[in-house]
Amino acid sequence: MTMVNKDQEKDVLKEQDSTEECLTSCHDEFSDLDNGWAWAVLFASFGTFFLIGNSMYAVGIIHSSLLDRYEESVSLTSWAGALHTAFMSLGGPLSTVVIDRFSCRTAITLSGVFFVVGYLATAFAQTIEVAIFTCGIIAGIGAALGYTAAMVVVGFNFRRKRNLALGIALSGVGAGLFVLAPVVQLARDYYGPAGFFIILAALTANIITFGQMCFPSKLELQTQVRRKFDSTKSSSNRNIFASVKPYLHVLTNKGMVCLFLCMFFYCLGTYLVYLHLPTFIVTKGFSAVKASFLISLSGILSLFGRLLTGIVANLNRINDTVLYSGTMFIVGIATFIYPFTADYFAGHVIYTVLLGLFFGSCYVTITAVSLEFVEISYVATAIGLQFCFGGIGAVIGPVCAGIVVDAGGTYELSMIVGAVCILLGAAFSGITVFCREANSEVVLHLNDTIELPVKQASANDVLQQPEKESFLQNLSVDK
Incomplete structure (x- = not known):
């Protein structure tokens, strides 16, 4: 009986040591969460919501600008604002595809590009039909890409303070409405419809900068490895099933x-x-x-x-x-x-x-x-x-x-x-x-991700410290 108890104690001690090593490994592997560059990503997310929030609630000003410019019917003109708002939510799966295939950084950057192209094209659109396409669809896709990605990227960079971080990021929507709503109204009154859309394009161009700040965290890289691993396991049905598997799940x-x-x-x-x-x-x-x-x-x-x-x-x-x-x-x-x-x-x-x-x-x-x-x-x-x-x-x-x-x-x-x-x-x-x-x-749960297949990060996957410093230096030079 004594020998059995000693063997059991040894097994328990080994299990405890294994558990401690596992927890230590998990802590070290995701040590970038809740600190360091995660706060820069939070700032970028807040800035993205700040600009998209203004774009969401400025749809009334956009509608009146298009009415004054083209003098078309209210029902026809309203399609631009309706599509602009609807695409922000309807395009959520599109943003998900970009995030899963590339990264949140890519999705937010593309959001800024679509906003700029959409608003600039609207400024020079000759008919309301073209404006509906450029402002409603192209700029709407930009809102869809950025809104979902700016929320997801916070979840990939915070664990213990995730809800607080999301609260700070999403407060950017209200801040954008409060601060920029009077500004865009003055821009429309002073510069006219064409100048108004050019200013909107200039404002939303900052989303590109915010997107470039959202370097993938170790957790985001790990989830990408997990998705690729799941796709590899189902390689026999890879053509269609692998792409729709996350949605079916x-x-x-x-x-x-x-x-x-x-x-x-x-x-x-x-x-x-x-x-x-x-x-x-x-x-x-x-x-x-x-x-x-x-x-x-x-x-x-x-x-x-x-x-x-x-x-x-x-x-x-x-x-x-x-x-x-x-x-x-x-x-x-x-x-x-x-x-x-x-x-x-x-x-x-x-x-x-x-x-x-x-x-x-x-x-x-x-x-x-x-x-x-x-x-x-x-x-x-x-x-x-x-x-x-x-x-x-x-x-x-x-x-x-x-x-x-x-x-x-x-x-x-x-x-x-x-x-x-x-x-x-x-x-x-x-x-x-x-x-x-x-x-x-x-x-x-987050602590279970230690069971995922480990991937040795390549130079393109992880942001090295010199690259961060170079990025910050470029920002200061631009200013």
């Missing part, structure tokens, strides 16, 4: 299906609300100036709301799913009550404050919630597909709003329809709690 996950439906209904409702909000405020007897003030107020509050959500999520006191669905639920309830308080200006102010604080908060935890159901190597695909479903909702929402009003309905009814859709989104996100346990066996 995500689409067959019950928890992710609930998140897809959640994003579809949430975007359907919120885009419907944002479309009618300025007009609804005016129909209640308040001036257009007050309406624009309230929209700007929601922008600056969105900055603080996303940042605070990141701080709260990083404390690990509240479950990520609770934050995700809870903020949606608050927006849905506030939107449902809003039409009954809209006769008073205070009612508009209260609703705008709640909308600004909680509307974008769910996007802060979308990566953490997705990682409850998919591996880190599939997170780009998962987020891209969620944005795609959200884009479908973004297209259907304004259409539904038009149908409701044209059929003799009121703006109050339109707001209530939007509230019901938002609450449905919150309900689907809450259902994911029951799917988590069933899918727990497929989730590959």
